[in-house]
Amino acid sequence: MKSQAMILPSKIHRSLVGGCLALAVVLISPHHSLAAPKTAVATNDFLNSIGVVSTFPDRGQPLARTIEMVRYCGFRWVRAGIEGLSDEGPTTIQTFLDLHRETGARLNWGLVSGGTDVKKLVETGRVLAEAGALLAFEGNNEPNNWGVTYQGESGGGTASWMAVAKLQRDLYQAVKSDPVLAKYPVWSISEPGAQRDNVGLQFLTIPPDAQTRMPDGTKYADYANLHNYIYHSHSPYPADNKTWHAADPTAASRVDGLFGNFGVTWGRGFQGYTQEQLNTLPRVTTETGVAIGGSVTEQMHGLNLMSMYLAQFKRGYAYTSVYLLRDRTDEDGNQSFGFFKPDYSPRKAAIYLHNLTTILADKGTLAKPGQLDFTIEDQPETVHELLLQHSDGTFQLIVWDERLSGQDHVTVQFGDTRASVTTYDPTLGVEPVQTLSNVRSLEITLSDHPIVIALSPSMQ
Structure with missing residues (x-):
């Protein structure tokens, strides 16, 4: 599973995952909405x-x-x-x-x-x-x-x-x-x-x-x-x-x-x-x-x-x-x-x-889930997403693919810079696959199973 953030030259956090170097960069730019923000569902x-x-x-x-x-x-x-x-x-x-x-x-x-x-x-x-x-x-x-x-x-x-x-x-x-x-x-x-x-x-x-x-x-x-x-x-x-x-x-x-x-x-x-x-x-x-x-x-x-x-x-x-x-x-x-x-x-x-x-895992309650401004560019018909929000406020964006063969390379764009993004692959285990800092967009490679993306609050 390869996953990496898109690049602009500023502060870079590196992580080696499965032999693939992942990069995340601070984007110094004002917040802008990509589309109508999506309302999460309680995890x-x-x-x-x-x-x-x-x-x-x-x-x-x-x-x-x-x-x-x-x-x-x-x-x-x-x-x-x-x-x-x-x-x-x-x-x-x-x-x-x-x-x-x-x-x-x-x-x-x-x-x-x-x-x-x-x-x-x-x-x-x-x-x-x-x-x-x-x-x-x-x-x-x-x-x-x-x-x-x-x-x-x-x-x-x-x-x-x-x-x-x-x-x-x-x-x-x-x-x-x-x-x-x-x-x-x-x-x-x-x-x-x-x-x-x-x-x-x-x-x-x-x-x-x-x-x-x-x-x-x-x-x-x-x-x-x-x-x-x-x-x-x-x-x-x-x-x-x-x-x-x-x-x-x-x-x-x-x-x-x-x-x-x-x-x-x-x-x-x-x-x-x-x-x-x-x-x-x-x-x-x-x-x-x-x-x-x-x-x-x-x-x-x-x-x-x-x-x-x-x-x-x-x-x-x-x-x-x-x-x-x-x-x-x-x-x-x-x-x-x-x-x-x-x-x-x-x-x-x-x-x-x-x-x-x-x-x-979440046994808490979330009275009113929030909204996240994101989009998946050129989303293939086999790629789907489910936006959840944990009771501690963390967004958990699940992106999954249902391909019998082959891969889809997609980019998740966020409306503002996220201080921390952690990805998980449930086919590999329960520990994070990678943690990235200061992320505005994220490239992920998908095939036949979900990836969970945990998002900290925005940096604005």
């Missing part, structure tokens, strides 16, 4: 978005090992629910309370596959909420694959989805009518695009004149919920911008994305939100990921998963959960998705994410 907001799907003791994964893995990667939330939960165990509500106590991770709490027990969901969710362990509620997992029987009516799959719709409506009402739980968001079912009849699950609240089988005004959710896996039958091979395209909210996305579930449903073409509405629709992803195999190496798997969290957050997903924490040993076909191998050893994905969350 903690991005870190809070990073979640994972996991198994638990009822599927043979001891809690103590789960705690170790969640801590190592820095996951802030875990997808969970009432499936497999019992009073006798081995997975009990105390399992999740202990997970939260030991890691700080919160739980999104769902009916999971085929579940219909809203009363149990609410009662156990209240226990989590009172312990500060609850993030959100989630509707059914993929009713196209796991149908439901609710109040004597079967639905989902290739049958009518009325039972699914009534269940989700009742879940929403139960949460919002509970004085303890009303403040928590409800996430929609996953795969509403598979509806066989138009019960309106492509909406969070059915709008007037929607011509759906459920009444106008029916409330289902506060957030749209996707399973936008980056490899899909319409996009089966590695490519540039793989995770960026999977997070695309438009019809251009070739995976199982936002448009096909909440715009025009992919199963029967039912009309949902307009593109303008989709652009700002509150959304989360409770499953995405990639399996190692074929052309996807462990290295590519690791790079994909790291870029995935960045792309998702940048493109409007408040929370993203990757499948899977550790390879499942009790289910065929799911033996190579994990951040960790069956023996609990970390794959590169775990190591890279550990490094990224360690570099960004």
Whole structure:
């Protein structure tokens, strides 16, 4: 990784990095705006978005090992629910309370596959909420694959989805009518695009004149919920911008994305939100990921998963959960998705994410993020940026590339001189790659992973 600052002859700070001499120079010139300054997002907001799907003791994964893995990667939330939960165990509500106590991770709490027990969901969710362990509620997992029987009516799959719709409506009402739980968001079912009849699950609240089988005004959710896996039958091979395209909210996305579930449903073409509405629709992803195999190496798997969290957050997903924490040993076909191998050893994905969350680490709060005046000159279409601000005021500019091969050489120009700029490469470790003084612009060489640029206050 080569990185160096642009030059003007004045005070020079030299740093030798990977055999490359890096130069930074004071530019004696007044402040000028390059463009409209960009407002940062609190670093903690991005870190809070990073979640994972996991198994638990009822599927043979001891809690103590789960705690170790969640801590190592820095996951802030875990997808969970009432499936497999019992009073006798081995997975009990105390399992999740202990997970939260030991890691700080919160739980999104769902009916999971085929579940219909809203009363149990609410009662156990209240226990989590009172312990500060609850993030959100989630509707059914993929009713196209796991149908439901609710109040004597079967639905989902290739049958009518009325039972699914009534269940989700009742879940929403139960949460919002509970004085303890009303403040928590409800996430929609996953795969509403598979509806066989138009019960309106492509909406969070059915709008007037929607011509759906459920009444106008029916409330289902506060957030749209996707399973936008980056490899899909319409996009089966590695490519540039793989995770960026999977997070695309438009019809251009070739995976199982936002448009096909909440715009025009992919199963029967039912009309949902307009593109303008989709652009700002509150959304989360409770499953995405990639399996190692074929052309996807462990290295590519690791790079994909790291870029995935960045792309998702940048493109409007408040929370993203990757499948899977550790390879499942009790289910065929799911033996190579994990951040960790069956023996609990970390794959590169775990190591890279550990490094990224360690570099960004922030448990403080930032009431009002500031603005940074910067631009990336001649920015290639595979290069993306995310501007964060740490609670101590430091800006953390993440610039990443999603190239299968080759490199991009880009220059980051700042609107004023920065007293200190420190760069990090999470594929190498958690220590700085280089520190430069008095920087007005920075040249970086990018290929297939992010670089974190930490910026001190300006010198003006």
